[in-house]
Amino acid sequence: MTFNVLLQYLLPHRALSRVVYWATRWTFKPWKNFLIGTIVRKYQVNMAEAAQSDPLAYQHFNAFFTRKLRQDARRADADATALLSPADGRISQAGRIVAGRIFQAKGQEYTAAELLGGEADAAPYRDGRFVTIYLSPRDYHRVHMPLKGTLRETVHVPGRIFSVAPFAVEAIPRLFARNERLVCHFEGEHGPFVLVMVGAILVSSVATVWDGLVIPPYAPAIRRKSFAGQGITLERFAEMARFNMGSTVILLFPEGAVTLDELAPQQHVQVGQRLGVQPGA
Template sequence: MTFKVFLQYILPHRALSRVVYWATRWTFAPWKNFLIGLIVKRYQVNMTEAAQPDPFAYPHFNAFFTRKLRPDARQADTAPSALISPADGRISQAGPIVDGRIFQAKGQEYTAAELLGDDESAAPYRRGRFVTIYLSPRDYHRVHMPLRGTLKETVHIPGRIFSVAPFAVEAIPRLFARNERLVCHFDGEHGPFAVVMVGAILVSSVATVWDGLVIPPYASSIRRKSFEGQNVTLERFGEMARFNMGSTVIVLLPEGVAELDALTSQQSIKVGQRLGELRHT
């Protein structure tokens, strides 16, 4: 075990996240400009795509981190049958779900039931498809719909807040099924699908377009919220949520709903870019 991985086990995750949560919302100009400048320089953030291209015009670091893009900065694949990426980032892994098991990294896997919080919710995905996308600090941190869907339920699942960077994904068993996360269950024209927002160390913070800030507060037990009958329907490519710090998005599809393209680990991806082809079921 490397020292970086060892630290993941001993650091006070939630205490650190609470400190960083407030630090990234402090409007003191020298402080927020220092943080913003550091990230822009270190990660070579492309501010020409942002609706507000001046990084120091944002009132605090979190406003910069969750910045809007220009309307023409991202476009959805024009084919209506294309499954599209919900986020900017890199493909961590993608492929078939084998008897309910999802590949995490070499030597690591977890189950759909562990990820979603129960066996019943995982049943449709036992032999389905999954796509895992990692967002780094340089990426656009708003998450969009991979296809049109009506929200049925959200499930806030408590857990650790390990880093989701590649070094941690390769070393920490069942990482995505252990981190705090928000599971969003949808019904679509091709059947059910799930979009899972996985938190990460240093502010596991998630906000949705229908509920606002959902995490924090952090959960001590599984919390379910039904949206049956509320007609929360989101269009393909429409914004659904945002991460307030670096994170991971996982899309689950049942068997026969889509055929994924030849996606490779660490492949760069943008919101709206094609991930595969939807089948009519």
């Protein structure tokens, strides 16, 4: 075990996240300008795509981190049957769910039931398809709908807050099923699908367009919230949530619901880019 991996087990994840949550919202100009400038330089953030292109014009670091893009910066694939990428980032893994098991990396895997918080929730996806997308600090951190869907339920699953960087994904068993996460269940025009917002170290903070800030607070136990009958329907390509610091998005689909394109690990993707197609559409 490397030192970086060992550190993931030893660090006080939630305490650190609370400190960073406050620090990334401090409006003291020298502080927030230092943080923003450091990230822009280190990760070569493309501010020309942002609705506000001046990085130092943002009120605080988190406002910069969750920045909106220009309206013309991203486009949905013109094919109405295309499955869209919900996020900017890189493909971590994608492919078949085999008897309820999802491939993580280099011999690591976890179950859909562990990820979603229950066997019944996982049953429709037992032999389905999955896509895992990693968002780095340089990426756009708003998450959009891969398909049109009506929100049925959210499940806030408590857990650790390990890093989701590639080194951790390769080394920490069942990482995505162990981190704090928000599971969003949708009913699409051709069946159910799930979008999982996986938290990460140093503020595993998630906000949705329907509920605002959801994480934190961190959950002491699984929390379910039903939206049945509320008519919350989001169009394909519409914004649905955001990470207030980087993390990972996981999509799950039942067998036969989508045919994925050839998606290679570390392949760069952008919001609205085609990931596959709905055969029955």
